Amino acid sequence: MTVxxxxxxxxxxxxxxxxxxxxxxxxxxxxxxxELVDGTLQHVLLTVVSVGIGLLLAFALALLARRFSxxxxxxxxxxxxxxxxxxxAMFSLLLPxxxxxxxxxxxxxxLYSLTILLRNILAGLRAxxxxxxxxxxxxxxxxxxxxxxVELPLALPVIMAGLRVATVSTxxxxxxxxxxxxxxxxxxxxxAVGSEFKAQILAASVLCVLLAIVFDLSIVGLQRVLTPxxxxxxx
Amino acid sequence: MLSxxxxxxxxxxxxxxxxxxGAYLGQQLLLTAAALLLSAAIGLPLALWLGHRGRGxxxxxxxxxxxxxxxxxxxxxxxxxxxxxxxxxxxxxxAGLATLIALVLFSLPPIITNAYVGVREVDRDVVxxxxxxxxxxxxxxxxVELPLAFPVVMTGLRLALVQVWATATIAALVAGPGLGRIITAxxxxxxxxxxxxxxxxxxxxxxxxxxxxVLAERRLDPMRVAKRQRS
Numbered sequence: 001m002t003v004x005x006x007x008x009x010x011x012x013x014x015x016x017x018x019x020x021x022x023x024x025x026x027x028x029x030x031x032x033x034x035e036l037v038d039g040t041l042q043h044v045l046l047t048v049v050s051v052g053i054g055l056l057l058a059f060a061l062a063l064l065a066r067r068f069s070x071x072x073x074x075x076x077x078x079x080x081x082x083x084x085x086x087x088x089a090m091f092s093l094l095l096p097x098x099x100x101x102x103x104x105x106x107x108x109x110x111l112y113s114l115t116i117l118l119r120n121i122l123a124g125l126r127a128x129x130x131x132x133x134x135x136x137x138x139x140x141x142x143x144x145x146x147x148x149x150v151e152l153p154l155a156l157p158v159i160m161a162g163l164r165v166a167t168v169s170t171x172x173x174x175x176x177x178x179x180x181x182x183x184x185x186x187x188x189x190x191x192a193v194g195s196e197f198k199a200q201i202l203a204a205s206v207l208c209v210l211l212a213i214v215f216d217l218s219i220v221g222l223q224r225v226l227t228p229x230x231x232x233x234x235x
Numbered sequence: 236m237l238s239x240x241x242x243x244x245x246x247x248x249x250x251x252x253x254x255x256x257g258a259y260l261g262q263q264l265l266l267t268a269a270a271l272l273l274s275a276a277i278g279l280p281l282a283l284w285l286g287h288r289g290r291g292x293x294x295x296x297x298x299x300x301x302x303x304x305x306x307x308x309x310x311x312x313x314x315x316x317x318x319x320x321x322x323x324x325x326x327x328x329x330a331g332l333a334t335l336i337a338l339v340l341f342s343l344p345p346i347i348t349n350a351y352v353g354v355r356e357v358d359r360d361v362v363x364x365x366x367x368x369x370x371x372x373x374x375x376x377x378x379v380e381l382p383l384a385f386p387v388v389m390t391g392l393r394l395a396l397v398q399v400w401a402t403a404t405i406a407a408l409v410a411g412p413g414l415g416r417i418i419t420a421x422x423x424x425x426x427x428x429x430x431x432x433x434x435x436x437x438x439x440x441x442x443x444x445x446x447x448x449v450l451a452e453r454r455l456d457p458m459r460v461a462k463r464q465r466s
Contacts, residue, residue: 084441086401088408089434092418096427165303172306176405179422189312193409196316205309212304 017199025199032200035188040207043184046174047215050106051167054113061114062121063147072122079115087112087176095180105177112173113166120162124155157230160223164216171212185211239428240435254416256436262412263440266331267400270338274399275392277339278346286354286384287376299347302340307402310337315409330411334403341402342395349391353384382457389452397445404437414440 017025029036061079065072085093090108098104128151136150152159175186183190185204192200224231243249250256278299285292314333357380365379381388407415414437421429453459 081442084397084401084445085434085438086404086441088404088415088418089401089437092421092430092434093438095430168304172304172308175306175308178308179408179419186306186308189308190408193312198316201309201312201316205306205313208306208309209304216304 021196021198023198023202028199029203032203036185036203036207039185039188039204040211042182042187043171043174043208043211046102046105046109046177046182046184047167047170047211050109050174051113051163051170053106053110054166055117055163057110058114058117058121061118062125065118065122066125076118076122079111079118082111083115087173088179091177091180100180100182102177102182104180105174105182109170109173109177113170116166116169117159117162120158121155124158124162125151127158128154153227156227157223160219160226164219167215167219168212171208171215175208237431240432243429243432244436254420256414256417259412259414259416260436260440263400263403263414263437266334266338266403266406266413267396267444270335270342270399270403271392271396273335274339274342274346274395278343279350279388282347282350283354283376283381283384283388286351287372287380289355292351292355296344296348296351299344302344305340307337307341307405308408310340311405311409311411315411330406330409333409334406334411334413338399338402342399345391345394345398347391349394350384350388353387353391354380356387357383382461385456385458386452389448389456393445393448393452396448397441400444401437401441 015025015027017027061075065075087108090111091104094104094107098107132150132154133146136146141150174184175189177183178186178190181187185208188200188204192198192204244256248255252258282292282295285295311333314336315330354376361383362375362379365375370378403413404415404418406413407419410416414433417433417436418430421427421431421433
């Protein structure tokens with residue numbers, strides 16, 4: 001962007017940082033506030049829905065793998081293969097099925113988080129001590145009550161660790177959804193590539209990282225609330 | 236659709252030339268190898284040393300985990316337009332260098348985490364016993380900790396390799412090198428079969444690399460080698 005020699009510029013006056021294309025441009029944040037808020041909201045929504053679906057699927061698959069243990073290796077192996085498919089390729093492969101839509105992004109990202117979550121759910125449940133399980137059965141817990149009242153709470157720290165990794169990586173991966181027009185803040189990034197609009201790139205990147213940090217801290221906070229016993233007895 | 240993609244992949248002309256699959260495949264392999272070597276050179280000595288000392292590792296793991304939170308796409312854009320790199324630097328110019336740096340940052344977490352945890356989780360009794368036998372610190376590390384930690388360390392490298400290979404496709408979003416270009420070109424020309432073919436190539440490449448590194452890991456594992464030699 002340049003100003004011609006006779007100094008003609010658009011009325012009303014364009015802020016200097018737009019003309020110089022600097023990384024930091026305060027007027028940009030004000031001018032495009034709506035766009036930034038929309039991008040952030042879409043980013044949050046895509047992340048929450050994808051990880052949520054991934055968590056439900058991972059939970060169901062983990063129970064299946066535990067019930068029919070010969071299936072465990074096959075299920076874990078299949079999800080590992082999913083993880084080796086690059087995000088750009090994943091969205092492209094889903095394109096013929098779901099088209100240019102948010103569904104494409106959600107399916108792809110749910111599959112990625114599924115892999116991380118499944119491993120941690122299985123590891124968490126496996127780490128529940130056998131004595132504890134037997135005592136619960138001895139106390140008359142049925143399989144469902146055993147799972148929800150004893151096993152899951154004890155497995156929660158490991159599951160939450162997986163949830164943190166899955167959520168934080170999903171926040172980063174949502175940006176790639178911009179190739180199918182549904183990338184939250186990634187849309188702003190892709191839009192700025194051609195014009196090399198630095199202020200927009202910096203704004204979207206910073207918001208993205210902040211979002212990841214906010215999600216991570218919220219999950220840590222949630223974990224502290226859900227597992228109060230991990231804090232007792234330590235000083 | 237599938238047959239169109241198959242036709243595209245079997246057509247000799249789509250493999251040749253500077254915009255052909257062959258050239259992009261070479262670029263992607265070069266990028267992947269360079270990024271993995273660099274991050275192994277940075278991450279492994281640090282993480283192995285911290286693992287041996289048994290201190291400071293948690294901090295290193297947490298710091299490198301920040302790498303997961305930073306979108307590669309954003310890093311790529313900031314670097315591609317940023318202060319580092321020049322049109323001349325490296326075989327693929329600014330976009331190539333930006334991709335390389337982004338990939339190195341991205342592959343550090345699994346390498347550092349696994350190397351640190353691997354050495355840390357070697358049975359402390361075994362380590363103490365080897366010290367008791369009069370081994371020097373370096374010998375303890377070289378002949379006891381490293382061979383026992385090998386599988387975990389290698390798993391980290393393997394994870395990093397597959398992730399780097401897969402993520403290198405994103406370079407295409409800033410017109411950088413690699414197989415992603417086939418996908419983005421397909422998008423631009425509305426040729427879904429080409430997009431599909433590109434995605435297939437990258438996915439198959441990832442599976443082949445994963446398979447090869449599993450084989451290499453089995454061949455090189457010092458514990459397995461020792462077992463083979465004994466029998």
